[in-house]
Structure formats: C-alpha cells, structure tokens
Amino acid sequence: MKDSAKQLALQAEEAWTIAWQRFFSPKTELFYDYLSSYEPGKELAHLPTGEEVKRQYPNPCGYSTGMEDCMILGGAMLSVLSDRYDVTQESSLKAEARRVFNGIKACVTVHGKEGFVARGISRTTPAACTSTPPGTRSPTASMAFGATITARSATSRPSWRSGPS
Secondary structure, three states: OHHHHHHHHHHHHHHHHHHHHHHEEOOOOEEOOOOOOOOOOOOOOOOOOHHHHHOOOOOOOOOOOOOOOHHHHHHHHHHHHHHHHHHHOOOHHHHHHHHHHHHHHHHHHOOOOOOOOOOOEOOOOOOOEOOOOOOOOOOHHHHHHHHHHHHOOOOOOHHHHHOOO
8 A cells, every 4th residue: 555655646746747847838837738749848839829829820719729728727726736735835836826826917917908817828929818709618717716725825925815916
C-alpha cells in the first residue's frame, strides 16, 4: 500500500509540473486547452496570433483553437490551488494563485468592455481576445466559482477581496 501511495504522489506531482510547463503561458498567465508539440517552447504554437483573433479567424469564439476555455481552466485551477494549499501549506501556491488570478483579470479588463469576460487572449497580442456571442455557453460561471473559492481561502490577499483595482 505504501508503494502505491508513493507512486500516486509522484505521478500527481508530474502531472502538476506538466500542467504548468506545457499548458500555462507565463506571458498571458492563462491555461490553454491542448498542445501542438511536446518540444519545449512550442507547446502552444498552434494558438491564433493576435491578428487572427482580431479577424475572428477561424471563428469569433476561438472554438477548436485551444484558447476557447481559458476562463474555465483558470477557474478550475484557482480552486485546485486553494485546495492544494489547504492540504500542503506550500507558500509558492499563493504566487501561483496570483498569476492565475492575473490571467482571469486580464480576460475581464483587457478589452475595456464592462461586464464582458473574454474566453481567452492571444499569446502574441494580449489585447486580442475571443468573444462569447449571445446564446452560447459562457465561461463566466467557472471563472467566478474558482475566484470565489480562492477569495475565501488562505491563498488570497485581502486586496483581492476588495474588487477591481
């Protein structure tokens, strides 16, 4: 039993590292949906450029591009970070939660449209973001859930709870 628990812990840590190394963009502080390469630095090369996003290529929502669910992934990761911190008390998780929070905040603010939550933003041109047309599923609920869990946890700072800055 001890060996299987140790093996599981090692595999969980490997998955954690891979999520941050391959699916997270330090430039946008967002998690993206899938990889186009296992070559370091080229994992997210398939994502639309800022110019493509501005032209709404291949579509306005960024569906099937790998950047359509950044808010869903960000909300889920905030929740995971909060849970992991509650269990491990790893101080580095606070900084990681802040980075994910920053990515979410960018999707809410980068476009200047009050109340609009972008699905994701371009890695090459962060001001370029995908839209959520009326009648489609919105990423807002997942993002809000993760933000709420984080704001109530020890991973947050009091300033996060005070609203937009």
